[in-house]
Amino acid sequence: EDQVTQSPEALRLQEGESSSLNCSYTVSGLRGLFWYRQDPGKGPEFLFTLYSAGEEKEKERLKATLTKKESFLHITAPKPEDSATYLCAVQALQTGANNLFFGTGTRLTVIP
Amino acid sequence: DAGVTQSPTHLIKTRGQQVTLRCSPKSGHDTVSWYQQALGQGPQFIFQYYEEEERQRGNFPDRFSGHQFPNYSSELNVNALLLGDSALYLCASSPSGINNQPQHFGDGTRLSIL
Numbered sequence: 001e002d003q004v005t006q007s008p009e010a011l012r013l014q015e016g017e018s019s020s021l022n023c024s025y026t027v028s029g030l031r032g033l034f035w036y037r038q039d040p041g042k043g044p045e046f047l048f049t050l051y052s053a054g055e056e057k058e059k060e061r062l063k064a065t066l067t068k069k070e071s072f073l074h075i076t077a078p079k080p081e082d083s084a085t086y087l088c089a090v091q092a093l094q095t096g097a098n099n100l101f102f103g104t105g106t107r108l109t110v111i112p
Numbered sequence: 113d114a115g116v117t118q119s120p121t122h123l124i125k126t127r128g129q130q131v132t133l134r135c136s137p138k139s140g141h142d143t144v145s146w147y148q149q150a151l152g153q154g155p156q157f158i159f160q161y162y163e164e165e166e167r168q169r170g171n172f173p174d175r176f177s178g179h180q181f182p183n184y185s186s187e188l189n190v191n192a193l194l195l196g197d198s199a200l201y202l203c204a205s206s207p208s209g210i211n212n213q214p215q216h217f218g219d220g221t222r223l224s225i226l
Contacts, residue, residue, distance in 0.1 A: 004154075034214060043116070043202050043217035044155065087154055099145065099168055100204075100215060102154030 002027045004103035006088050012109045013078055021073040021086055021106045029093030033071050034100060035064050036087040044087055047073075078110045114139060116218035118203050124224045125193050133188040133221045137205030143167075144186040145215060146178060147202040155202055161186050162208055190223075198225045 003026040013019055025033065032051050036044035048057040050066040057064045061082065063074045073086055085107045089100040117136045125131050137144050143162045147155035157170035161180035180186045184205075190197055200222050204215035 036217075041219070041222075043204075043219045046214045046216060049214055089154070098143070098160055098206075099157035099170060100147075100155070101157070104152070104154045 002090060002092060002101045004088055004090055004101055006086075006103035006106050008106060009104070010107045010109070012111060013075075015079060015110055015112050016077045018074070018076045018078070020075070021108070023071040023073070023088030023103060024069060025071070025088070025090050026069075027090045027092050027101070031091040031093045033066055034089045034091070035071070035073055036089065038085045038087055038105070047086075075108070078108075080110045080112050083108055083110045116141075116203055116205050116216055118201075118218040118221050120221060121219070122222045122224075124226060126226050127193055127195060129193050130189065130191045131193060131223065133190075133201050133203075133223070135186045135188070135203030135205075135218060137184050137186070137203075138216050141205035141207050141216070142184045143206045143208050144180060144184065145204045145206070146186070146188045147204065147217075148172075149200040149202055149220070151199075158188070193225050195225050198223060 005024045007022045035047040038044045048064040053068045061076050065072045085105040087105045089102040119134045145160040146158040149155040158172050159169040160167050164180045175191045177189045200220040202220045204217045206213050206215045
């Protein structure tokens, strides 16, 4: 059964204090791993897709990496506007399985 | 370029009632998925529609049903509402025929059951 575990559940950082969010996954063949950002009262906003171990993607202060068992979202010198819940989701290789299977998210707070 | 739009934004119902939620996909997208997000949880897949048919379904009872129209817009219907159906209902769209394209989400409908 597909499983996605995100840690920590919540993280408080000072502005400029870099850190990493973890997403551990179990899936019967990975088609893709997705990172989303979700602000309160809003829908998830797409950040990255990773397809194979060793792959990395970057966008501004965020960098996502992927291994065969987990993905990390590295946040470098965060700013208060980076405060949000970060969701990780996997999509299985199983034929017809187009759905996303989400973790429960990491709630990030960046303090000025 | 309009993204995914959902209506209404908020809705209050009582137990036993029925509700219909609506979604218009992002321009150029023909596949629509629905998710339920309880407070403090990640979104949970309900079902996906493509070519006006339900293509895939998650672990939700038959009280949850849907429809897709020729213009690719979609509806989610929930019958016999329970208190546990209170959640944020998210619609996501994606283009078919292109592998691994990310799903783009609307801002959801907040459904409260009294």
